[in-house]
């Protein structure tokens with residue numbers, strides 16, 4: 001039996017739907033807000049829910065539970081790994097972070113988790129997800145109003161490029177890998193995915209000037225890219241209502257972007273996807289066409 005954690009989230013929800021579309025697989029859902037009936041309650045912050053929530057599970061699709069300070073995320077992930085060990089789970093798939101992002105502060109709990117998993121008694125497959133293209137599409141869509149008013153797209157990209165991968169592509173890979181592992185487990189075979197770490201980097205990237213160009217095409221007027229310094233970024237974020245941990249992560253992410261680290265090369269995504277990866281420029285254009293047209 002497969003259990004997918006975090007099914008109220010975008011990634012966990014898509015993975016669950018993809019696995020449930022395959023009638024030969026037995027798939028159960030887990031969520032911190034599970035009702036204990038149709039969705040098992042697996043709240044990583046409440047270890048008492050975990051061991052019983054994992055009863056009968058052979059394959060655990062462990063969706064990372066970020067969006068908190070690193071020590072909180074590490075405690076969450078540690079609790080799930082301990083419970084999976086105690087419950088006798090045979091194989092864990094973990095959604096981690098791609099190598100191009102390993103200099104960002106966001107990587108810390110992911111790398112800690114990978115290390116703990118490697119020392120655990122079950123088989124492990126790591127899906128190192130690249131930065132979602134949704135991060136860049138959100139940035140572009142959020143800039144429409146100011147670009148329309150000023151003719152400028154201001155962002156802390158420097159001359160760096162950011163690769164992006166669609167969350168839907170990442171879900172498709174997770175579904176494929178999980179289905180293949182589960183069928184191998186049932187057949188008593190050793191999965192070819194056991195012990196593997198897949199780098200699911202985005203295959204295409206954009207820079208600030210290209211986002212300005214897409215904004216310009218969408219608005220039908222010239223839009224120029226202008227860099228923002230990390231100092232100005234930090235001051236702006238400190239004046240916002242963003243949670244404190246997000247400020248550190250955002251500055252770290254853009255420092256890496258400016259340094260050129262977020263432009264990925266290569267990776268396992270095309271080999272694991274049945275179709276070509278969704279291109280980031282088209283995703284940005286689609287997000288802009290869904291954005292409100294300013295008066």
Ligand SMILES: NC(=O)c1ccc[n+]([C@@H]2O[C@H](COP(=O)([O-])OP(=O)(O)OC[C@H]3O[C@@H](n4cnc5c(N)ncnc54)[C@H](OP(=O)(O)O)[C@@H]3O)[C@@H](O)[C@H]2O)c1
Pocket residue numbers: 005006007008009010011012030031032033042043044045046063064065066067076095097129130131132135167
């Ligand atoms: N690669 C990237 O660019 C990128 C970007 C953002 C985030 N991420 C990571 O990828 C994960 C999935 O992304 P997403 O877009 O699906 O996130 P999302 O839609 O914002 O969902 C948040 C996820 O965190 C889970 N979660 C939060 N608190 C939890 C708890 N106490 N116990 C168990 N699960 C908990 C949620 O599950 P339930 O509410 O169902 O329990 C849900 O799966 C994130 O949690 C984050 O670690 C990656």
